Amino acid sequence: MTQQASRTARNARGIALIDRGTRVPVVQPTTPPKLPEECCTLSISPMIREMVNRLAREPADYPSVGHAARLARVILDELVEMPRERFNLPISGNPKIRAIANALTLEPSDRSTSAEWAKRVAMSERSLSRLMIRETGLTFGRWRQQLHLVVALRELASGAKVQNAAAELGYSSVNAFITMFKKGTREHARTVEQLHCN
Known part of the structure; x- marks a missing residue:
């Protein structure tokens, strides 16, 4: 179904x-x-x-x-x-992850790499990677994609144009944004479909 x-x-x-x-x-x-x-x-x-x-x-x-x-x-x-x-964004109580979440929530178009974020919170990239997985269950890249999905859903549901939502999230083109959005929502739909079939 x-x-x-x-x-x-x-x-x-x-x-x-x-x-x-x-x-x-x-x-x-x-x-x-x-x-x-x-x-x-x-x-x-x-x-x-x-x-x-x-x-x-x-x-x-x-x-x-x-x-x-x-x-x-x-x-x-x-x-x-x-x-x-599961279109929610898992956020940890860990102060370093919370700092990253707060910064990206205020500026979701920030395209800094995980290495750059690790430097900002005074960690190695590897330590940040392990911490992110342990605290949220997601890699940094997947976690940021989830943040983008949540922001995109909020914006589109409130009537924003696709172009504006893409720009707010820092996508260079509407097509790149649409690809991310379809991929993210398709993964969720596939998971739900598997749950219904089992």
């Missing part, structure tokens, strides 16, 4: 559903289902995707009773059953 990704985010108003390219009004459930408390990416079925697309055609202030409200409740009930995708 092909999986699509949507994000759910709790805020003071309710739960916002954002599908790639489609924005859905905030859903305000009277009894919220047991969805994750933090912003995350869920793998969704084609059925949910179609229901989200249908709900997107309703006015933002749809009545709390009626077809749209029932559809929103079914979507929320179904989302509880969907697995999370």
Whole structure:
């Protein structure tokens, strides 16, 4: 089964559903289902995707009773059953990794090598490499790609153009950005598909 990704985010108003390219009004459930408390990416079925697309055609202030409200409740009930995708960025409490994470979060276009980052945090490149794997489970390069995916998803979900997201992340061309994005999201989709097949 092909999986699509949507994000759910709790805020003071309710739960916002954002599908790639489609924005859905905030859903305000009277009894919220047991969805994750933090912003995350869920793998969704084609059925949910179609229901989200249908709900997107309703006015933002749809009545709390009626077809749209029932559809929103079914979507929320179904989302509880969907697995999370790992589009999060593992960050360690280690001060050196936290310093790198903070710097790259403020300036994601920084293309410094792992050797340059090691020098900045007063370590050898090899020590930084081992520390990164031990603390995050990822190599430095894979970790930075994950950071770029998280930033790209945030930017694209908020309506940024692909060109702007690519520039913010320091990509020399939109094609290079799209290649990274497709590769990163395809790896996640493959992992989720394997979980569903086993």
